[in-house]
Amino acid sequence: MASSNPLNTINVGGVVQKLSDYEAAQNQAKAKDKKNDALGKDAFLQLLVTQMKYQDPLDPQDNSEYLSQLAQFSALEQMTNVSKGLSEVSKIVDNINSSVLIGQLSGMIGQPVQWITEVKGSDGKTEKQNFEGKIIGVSITDGQPSVIADVNGKTHQVEVSKIVRVGRLTAEKP
Structure with a gap:
C-alpha cells in the first residue's frame, strides 16, 4: 500500500484531500461564481479579430464596416472612462460635503x-x-x-x- 505524502495533501473540515484535487475544486467553484453577463473591451476585440479571421476571402467585408465597429468600440471605451471619472468625482464631492459638515459641526x-x-x-x-x-x-x-x-x-x-x-x-x- 502506498503511503500518501503529507506535503501534497490538505485537511479541510477533517477531510484529507490531495492538494491537486482541492485546487481543481476551488478553481471550478471560482469559475462558476464569475459572471460573464457583460461584454468588455477584450471580448469585443476578440470578436472583431475572429470576424476578420473567418471572413470569406472571395467576398471580404467592406472596410467601412470595420471602421464603424472600431468607432463603436472607441465610443464604448470613452463612455467607460467617463463613468469611472464620474465615480471619482462623486467620491470627491462626498468628501467635500463631509468636510463642510464637520466645519459646521465644529x-x-x-x-x-x-x-x-x-x-x-x-x-x-x-x-x-x-x-x-x-x-x-x-x-x-x-x-x-x-x-x-x-x-x-x-x-x-x-x-x-x-x-x-x-x-x-x-x-x-x-
Whole structure:
C-alpha cells in the first residue's frame, strides 16, 4: 500500500484531500461564481479579430464596416472612462460635503444640545428619551458625522439626525 505524502495533501473540515484535487475544486467553484453577463473591451476585440479571421476571402467585408465597429468600440471605451471619472468625482464631492459638515459641526462645540434617542426599558419595550448636554467634540464614524456630547460627566456620541435643538432654550439675562 502506498503511503500518501503529507506535503501534497490538505485537511479541510477533517477531510484529507490531495492538494491537486482541492485546487481543481476551488478553481471550478471560482469559475462558476464569475459572471460573464457583460461584454468588455477584450471580448469585443476578440470578436472583431475572429470576424476578420473567418471572413470569406472571395467576398471580404467592406472596410467601412470595420471602421464603424472600431468607432463603436472607441465610443464604448470613452463612455467607460467617463463613468469611472464620474465615480471619482462623486467620491470627491462626498468628501467635500463631509468636510463642510464637520466645519459646521465644529462651530457648535461648547453649545448646549438636546437630542432624542430610543432606549430599551426594563420591560424590553423601546421608548424615546430626551437628553440634554453640551457639545464637546465632533466625530465621523463609518462615514456618518456625529457630535460628542457631555451629560453630567458622561459622554454620548449623538447622530446628527437625532439632534432636535442646539443652543439655549431661553436668552440669558445680562
